[in-house]
Amino acid sequence: MSDPKTVMITGAGSGIGKATAERFYQEGFNVALLGRTLDKLQAVAESWDSERYKCIKCDVSEQQDIKNAVNKVINNFSRLDVLVNNAGVANMAPIDEFEVDEWERIQTINSTGVFLSIKQAFEHLKAVKGNVINVSSVSGIRGDWGGFAYNASKGAVSNLTRALALDFGKEGMRINAVAPSLTRTEMAQGIFDDEQKYAKFCERIPMGRGAEPEEIADVIYFLSSDEARFVNGVVLPVDGGLSASNGQPPLITGSG
């Protein structure tokens, strides 16, 4: 019998990463949880079978951290089937208040971190014809007011996904991305907690609410699975219909 499949998830200590770790664990995967704070990772896996997970301290902006993490995954589980690049940070502010260091921090974590982990995991994913899921955003499809740095970083993730799909396809590998809109996590808690801001979001989301992290995790799992075996290079909105709009206001009576 072959070893069980293994998934490696960055930023697995909270939000979408945590929900994704839980989903893959339920599906029988060995799970490598990566993040900067071991306690947070440990808390996610508290009740799990200790043979089936590994918490690994890793800052995705540090090449050596990612190298070490991939080595640990292979030493522990002997294979890597799915890589979920989920770690991310956001900072919305006008350009005249935005310093170069902050721009670089956002690009390095959100975009360079994705490149680094794919680069380090590549040979192992290739060996099993595995796949990659990147967590982009609706902000990686079009712009947000005040969001230019985050938009640029997530735009890079979306287009890196499309471009690598061309190269991966020949190897029998796949790479896809999800593009969530507002999701109830630490990153967006400020919006959920502010009645007025949340109501403004709900006006724009045809389904009239934000997502729960599990609703994003389910789509990540689907894209990684054999059910999606001919899906390659998509940036799939998981947004209650938000990106179906061209942005014009709802003026017809009875709509919006």
Ligand SMILES: NC(=O)c1ccc[n+]([C@@H]2O[C@H](COP(=O)([O-])OP(=O)(O)OC[C@H]3O[C@@H](n4cnc5c(N)ncnc54)[C@H](O)[C@@H]3O)[C@@H](O)[C@H]2O)c1
């Ligand atoms: N919450 C939303 O509304 C929303 C919408 C669209 C996309 N996203 C994306 O979803 C992903 C997950 O975010 P979330 O919403 O679950 O928020 P979150 O803040 O709960 O999760 C982000 C995780 O990334 C980790 N992280 C940040 N920098 C890191 C680094 N340098 N190295 C390793 N880990 C690091 C954080 O510690 C955290 O655990 C992000 O890429 C985010 O941009 C979120």
